[in-house]
Amino acid sequence: MNQTEVEQYALDNLDNVTGYLKIPSISAQNKGINETNEWLIKQFTDLGAAKVEKWTDQGGNPVIYAEFKGKSNKTVLFYNHYDVQPPEPLDEWRTKPFEPTIIDDKMFARGVCDDKGELMSRLTIVKYFNEHGGIPVNLKFFVEGEEEIGSPDVDNYVKAHADQLKADVCVWKGGGKDENDNFEIVCGAKGVVSFNLHVKTAAADLHSSLASYADNAAWRLVQALSSLRTPDNRIAVDGFYDDIQKLTPAEEKATQSMDFDAEKVKENYGLTRPFIYDDPREELVNGTTMTINGLNAGYTGEGVKTIIPKEATAKLDCRLAPNQQPKKIAKLISDQLVKNGFDDVKVDYLLGEDAARSDLEDPFIQLNVKVANDVYTSEKVRLIPNMPGGGPMKQFQDSVHVPIVMVGIHYAGSHPHSPNENIRLSDYKQGTYFLAKLLNDYK
Ligand SMILES: [Zn+2]
Known part of the structure; x- marks a missing residue:
């Protein structure tokens, strides 16, 4: 030809x-x-x-x-x-x-x-x-x-x-x-699992003076979220990493020969924080993530509104490595929340792809x-x-x-x-x- x-x-x-x-x-x-x-x-x-x-x-x-x-x-x-x-x-x-x-x-x-x-x-x-x-x-x-x-x-x-x-x-x-x-x-x-975390602490938004005794859905949610990740950005869910397979020698070689220009990436995306892991190449190929896509609770409009929000929702996704199962990952997260004392924080499974x-x-x-x-x-x-x-x-x-x-x-x-x-x-x-x-x- x-x-x-x-x-x-x-x-x-x-x-x-x-x-x-x-x-x-x-x-x-x-x-x-x-x-x-x-x-x-x-x-x-x-x-x-x-x-x-x-x-x-x-x-x-x-x-x-x-x-x-x-x-x-x-x-x-x-x-x-x-x-x-x-x-x-x-x-x-x-x-x-x-x-x-x-x-x-x-x-x-x-x-x-x-x-x-x-x-x-x-x-x-x-x-x-x-x-x-x-x-x-x-x-x-x-x-x-x-x-x-x-x-x-x-x-x-x-x-x-x-x-x-x-x-x-x-x-x-x-x-x-x-x-x-x-x-x-x-x-x-990579695979993906997408889900919401939802918590409700009262029948209606409350006067914030009641924070002297009433719990707060927004605090409850951020505490629950915070319990799922360690200070060095690892996912603190029992069994979360168990099904990930080690790269084969051929995969390892290919991964290491990928280009990754850290400075260019930082500039392209305007990143203001250091990378959260040392080896982005390996993370991109065989790593797994837990990302907060968005948070929703209480009043975020203009001026002051002194309330305790009755409910709070977070939308999250996890990018999955080969062999990790979306439904199993969602279950592990739900189980972990119970173990961490957040049995009132519910996981709503949205979609999964292997x-x-x-x-x-x-x-x-x-x-x-x-x-x-x-x-x-x-x-x-x-x-x-x-x-x-x-x-x-x-x-x-x-x-x-x-x-x-x-x-x-x-x-x-x-x-x-x-x-x-x-x-x-x-x-x-x-x-x-x-x-x-x-x-x-x-x-
Ligand atoms: Zn497209």
């Missing part, structure tokens, strides 16, 4: 796929879903898919599924999502969010990075192979429409269609380049490294055991039993979920060549 030729092909074919970016497919507002489904079905059909289906059997926004026959018997499954985040605040955009606009090397549009641009690249690769001797491997596309609202139905769709989704390997959405323009091959995602990590020594992961070394040069390639954020990967791993890798077209300035979401066309064409070569060499 000729790199210059494939890269030029990706740019020359942009106009065929940018229609995808013009549809405001906003799952949170239930907008543009049908129109996007129709656009995808037409694209897959026009590209000669052996099968194109719109799955609605598990409810929620439909999943669009397509299959292409390749020249070998190997099968690659792609995971993408067609929904995007709402574009607001509109006045902070340089361009109109649903009118893809190229300025210098960058294309601006809502969803161009997360994650329509990637599917555009993947569709272009199919077209390229169609015109250049055929697709080297069988391809399956699973394109869901609820990723930006937490993929509530993916689990059911994957279970119900596990036979059809059978593949040898899976290429996920997302991925790309870090702050130093290193190309990242990401092999998993972590997933593929075997870094799997031949397909190693092929990704080899092809990336060719395309991006070996000094600029980083193997990441898992990202610090989440995604519904475990559902695929459990039902389809395949190694999963994230390799994409983003860069550190892509601003997903923010105004001025963009990709660099240089990354788009390079990422398109990378994936085409990966499929070609995998056959």
Whole structure:
């Protein structure tokens, strides 16, 4: 395969796929879903898919599924999502969010990075192979429409269609380049558990003079929260760390070779406090967290209001390492609160998602490294055991039993979920060549 030729092909074919970016497919507002489904079905059909289906059997926004026959018997499954985040605040955009606009090397549009641009690249690769001797491997596309609202139905769709989704390997959405323009091959995602803590101490807010004898829900809550973390920022919940597995030598090596520029990070985020752990690299890959997302109690408006709040709520999440179970973690926290004397502070479980990590020594992961070394040069390639954020990967791993890798077209300035979401066309064409070569060499 000729790199210059494939890269030029990706740019020359942009106009065929940018229609995808013009549809405001906003799952949170239930907008543009049908129109996007129709656009995808037409694209897959026009590209000669052996099968194109719109799955609605598990409810929620439909999943669009397509299959292409390749020249070998190997099968690659792609995971993408067609929904995007709402574009607001509109006045902070340089361009109109649903009118893809190229300025210098960058294309601006809502969803161009997360994650329509990637599917555009993947569709272009199919077209390229169609015109250049055929697709080297069988391809399956699973394109869901609820990723930006937490993929509530993916689990059911994957279970119900596990036979059809059978593949040898899976290429996920997302991925790309870090702050130093290193190309990242990401092999998993952390899990998460999200919950509220709630406490009530009176039937109504009370006059604060009664604090001479009456307890206070806000104090009760912060004392309970405080009992869950030690002064050196470890989580003080019995059994919390028990299920975390030690990194394998390959994972340890990959983790230590990740870039982490402490000064740059502090500046980027305007951090005013020192890091809470010594080794952020290991924490990002295999650590676990307990984060207070927000606190709600009493009166916080203007002026004075001397009350004892009747109730207090905190919203928290824990990012989980592979093998930690969301429901079990929530139970451990609830048990610990009882042991600490806070049996009146209730844990309300909101959502959970398991972590997933593929075997870094799997031949397909190693092929990704080899092809990336060719395309991006070996000094600029980083193997990441898992990202610090989440995604519904475990559902695929459990039902389809395949190694999963994230390799994409983003860069550190892509601003997903923010105004001025963009990709660099240089990354788009390079990422398109990378994936085409990966499929070609995998056959
Ligand atoms: Zn997103």
